[in-house]
Amino acid sequence: MGSKWRKAKLALGMNICLYVPKTLEEGPATAPSAAGRVSDVLPLSPASARSSDSQINMPTTPTPSSSGLRLPKHSLKSSKKTCAICLTSMKPGQGHAIFTAECSHSFHFQCITSNVKHGNQICPVCRAKWKEIPFQSPVADIPQERARANRVYWPQDDTWMAALRRPPPPRADSNRHSSSLFHVTEPGVFDDDELVDPEPVCTNKTSPGNAVNTHSMGPVEVKTYPEISAVSKSASHKDFCVLIHLKAPKADGFPRSELNQGEYPVTQNSRAPVDLVTLLDVSGSMAGTKLALLKRAMGFVIQHLGPTDRLSVIAFSSSARRLFPLRKMTDTGKQEALQAVNSLSSNGGTNIAEALRKGAKIMTERRSKNQVSSIILLSDGQDTYTVNSPRGGHPRVSQQPLLPNSMHRNNGTGLHIPVHAFGFGADHDAVAMHSISESSGGTFSFIEAEGVIQDAFAQCIGGLLSVVVQELRMEVECSHPKLQLGSIKAGSYKSSLKSDKRGGVIEFGDLYAEEERDFLVTLDIPAVDVSSNDMNLLNVKCIYNDPISKTTVTMEHAGDVKIERPNSIGQVLVSMEVDKQRNRLRAAEAMAEAKAAADRGDLAGAVSIVEQSRKQLSETVSARAGDRLCVALDAELKEMQERMANRRIYETSGRAYVLSGLSSHSWQRATARGDSTESTSLVQAYQTPSMTEMITRSQTMVLGSPSPRQLRQARSFPSQPQPR
Template sequence: MGSKWRKAKLTLGLNMCLDIPKTLDDPTSPPRRSSDDASSPTMAATAAAAAAVRPTTPTPSSSGLRLSRSFNKSQSKKTCAICLMEMKPGLGHAIFTAECSHSFHFHCITTNVKHGNQICPVCRAKWKEIPLQSPNPKHVNLLGGRLRDRVQPRSSTRPERSRPVSSPFNGPEPAIYNDDEVLEHQHRSTGSTQEQCSVVSGSMEVKTYPEISEVLRSVSYKDFVVLINIKAPPSAPKASSSRAPVDLVTVLDVSGSMAGTKLALLKQAMGFVIQNLGPFDRLSVIAFSSSARRIFPLRLMTETGKQEALQAVNSLVSNGGTNIAEGLKKGARALIDRRYKNPVSSIILLSDGQDTYSVTSPNGSCSRGMDYYKALLPIEIGNRQNNGNSIPVHAFGFGADHDACSMHSISENSGGTFSFIEAETVLQDAFAQCIGGLLSVVVQELSVKVECVHPGLRISSIKAGSYSVNRCPDSRTGIINVGDLYADEERNFLVNLDIPVDETSDQMSLLKVKCDYRDPVTKETVTARDSGEVKILRPQETTGLAVLSVEVDRQRIRLRAAEAISEARVLAERGDLTAAVSLLETCRQFLLETLSGRANDPLCVALCAELRETQERMASRQVYETSGRAYVLSGLSSHSWQRATARGDMSETRVLQTYQTPSMVDMVNLSQTMTFGNPNSNSSSSLPSSSQRKLRQALSFPARPRPR
């Protein structure tokens, strides 16, 4: 009987709610009557009535299936949102119903809240009271909810287990993720040297600027600044074979709070990422909620691979809690265990909530950064196995409830960036900006060596943001470890020197700079062209030529603004928002009075706009907790790495363009013009039209609204 009802329901469509009678498989079902037949008049009438009320335009659900609201509600009432197992009286598990009316297994919710978490895993409502587990398993101390089935016979208890994240690849996961797809280009003939050498269309530029052009012989100068400007070469004409291919692992939050629009937009954004990967790029997808599962192995993004990846992404459903650490560990394993390696490797992490399974901070402050960093230890092991190359985690905090401090700590310690996605509709644009950079890596393992020339010179400091700096004990040599650079990407470092009195010459040689890096395609080590020694004049009397360098002034105010934002964040975390706002305003006024400010320099204008925006997001404690902290941390991540991040609703173009590269801009523009749900989209794509049609059919999402 049950199977026939289900067949009838599928025939009529999934947008209707039918009460399927219980079958003989269920011991609680009533005896089957002979009159219950698919061809009976009763069933025919029911089917006709259901067809009459079925909506004509179904609404796609976040899981990719068109399910009615009442169907989802009935299912959610029967399933624990944490362990995803069935909740039914008489199965030996106590059932806890919270004050927000959501139900869970009692042992699941006590584990969920044992670190002080008071947020519902489903609706994110904050509970006034939480359930507590008594030390004696026979007794339960219950607060803030109702408990059913507290005492059950031991024989009726089923073993506890977690249901994996839904996936078309629903087989058992391998113990070692060494089932990555073989890289075809590694087995091609070595006669394609000319093709491989076309990854860049130029050489790296190295420029140096002294703070002023002359210093009197009889005067010593402390903290004399020399600016080192490095610009990566542009990329070659667009072709998948003329750039370094990427191994990309996406670690995606599919907890209960992602249900609805968030999950639908995440799927659409992932569809954009998949569509813009090349046939030599590989993608793996990790989904996490209360647990984590690899739903798609590391596979080449050929046309077939893209279809399978889209199928895996479209199968995602939202439920359960948030276990970011477990998702990260599996994401790291996907890169550590692989047999083959593409030149570029990266992890994209997205979450919209607090980790309910790791150590939590009781006051919501940024006090658990290093605790959270322990989740990245497998990545550090992978770094040593991968010849010291870092595997950056580019973290995306989604919405107002994510843990910005932990996400920022993850990205900072791994060498990645942290982005704050405030408006749901710009999720795809944020992903587009990130992969626009990853798909244009032209420099790897870049190291910048700075060496003093004059014997009396010493390096007092090197300001390089988050990049590691090694200084020799004699302070005459320093090495900045930069790592990867995207096409046309720039880095600016300020070297402070202590210049002594020197009466011997009219000119002094200060520094020489050497840059070594590895070509990601040819694997060859390249030395950038020498820019020559940095020299200044040492006259006996002033000549009036000691004019402050505009380039040095621009980078000074950039560092000054970043330091002010960092100091304001410390004050805000202490609760002194008034002092934080005052500090930012003082810095903004200082910038306006500088050489760059008076010249209305674009960088100075962008920094002033960022300081003003930061002030507004520290207007009150509520505003700061909701969006201010995430906005500030995203900005600090951008300044410390000198790399573009998504902030807010991505409408503040002057701020965002500070570090954007042409490839990032092009990818964001493509994202803003491409609509998967529109068959008449005029967006340009490297895929043939037949592939575009298949991808749009697989995605089956409506046109996304643009931010106002």
């Protein structure tokens, strides 16, 4: 009977299933019964979908199957355990998807897709001719726009479907709601989150001085760069710049080999666990390919969360619905989360405000908290419930804000939940999405093309899953009695000067592993008449929480600044580091000015501002030296010029591109931008190694192995811009 069942499955289509983690109830690998699962079949055509069992309840849109294609152990019954193409082992669990053909011969999925991509439909082993092949729609048949945007073609009629095994029967668990998996009626209070594991008892609560607990990731690296190394005693220097550079420690638990093997990106105890709430737009405009790719991207996110991370999903259209409360991403939790995402369908309007209110409600009413909390918001449209259209047809935003007051980063409540907003396509409200992210302390990404959704999500969670520093606060004090601070330039980070201007504070919040921050402090250097040949300018102090050791680290004299004060000096050399950071700040200011001009309708003026900024940039010391950040800034400014060519281009993509760039520069954090990862790589000075690893994994999992071009795109920004 088992053999007949397997042959029937093979006759229906490709024998590929969406990877779902094994649950405890399933026990060891045994021969499954038809009643114990839905199906392992992934139909490739409407005919094969209609020919399947009519009682099988399968979704109407594709699932994130390409985020991790694997076959369960019970389907690998071939006597051959070696791939006939690459001659290496096909043992399950080694990070490779396995394809079983109609003739019952099995191969690595990446090997066979390479073998058949030119139209070869012959089995390499028995020479049988196949009717179904792993990749049925060649790139040549895809419309030009979609071929550039998507690495995988998803049919618009949503007939390419994948089935999940039925979830295990509900278990008695006091931490879970007693109703069904997806709450039809939501509770009045969202205090039904699955409790986090208790924290280990830590006796050492502080690390005084420069001491760092042995269980921590290591200290934050602090470097200082004065604008010039010496000022003569008789001279004064107005607006003297000092660059203070921070770099977070490495994440010890982020080995590359684990990513290659398909395991969690970090081990359970090597990083801070995350509470993540995703707000997903499922309005009518998301129908078809958009929703399919969103499901695939969410499948990628779910697979890479660890058993101590918790996830809740809110789907919104005309209203917002919580699919399930904050739940640990254990094997069972992942299976249920995948099924919830798989069940989504699109219809209705767009109510972003309601989704944000519900996301804030989850975060404020949860019984327990993980150390890192964040919200991801994706929408392809404008909020149709807080925007009115008065006479004249021009939309007017009502007085009701989209972001709840409790989510604002400076509301004084202590609730710091950044919203990382992703504006999708040409019709989303980039201004509103940028405002949401900016007000909450998150980033705004512009996803112009459908195929970049998963990469954009991968970059974001690559950072969230590598937080190594929390609540970082830096204090700067003048060392010399005659000095006062003029300004602190720290982008969107909260900074303040003391009333006597002898000191200042910058609050950076959380840092990802190996993430860097640069800010400039200005002060006036007076002429002096002293015997000493040097002068102390600043003392720098760092205070932050180590999420691994659960300690507060205080670093006194982390980066003190001193310059020489000789009687006379020769040629003055400007610090290259200070010069390129000045260029970054000036370029960001030019972007904001150009956007303001374009929003007023003065596109010619906007282009002129950008052109002038590029000219000034080219004349600086660091740019003439070929500094790669300056090269990337020039490429970014040039791209903005092109997107301000006319009103139509600016409205559909230019404004969103500029806003995502401003978000990236103001927070010094990587954002997705434009229509491909190639365009975003031009300015990825802020991309961390963990982000790069996750993007590479996202691109690798699309069709088996990445092309050389994809690997170039996944790396941090290049020394020279890639040709467009």
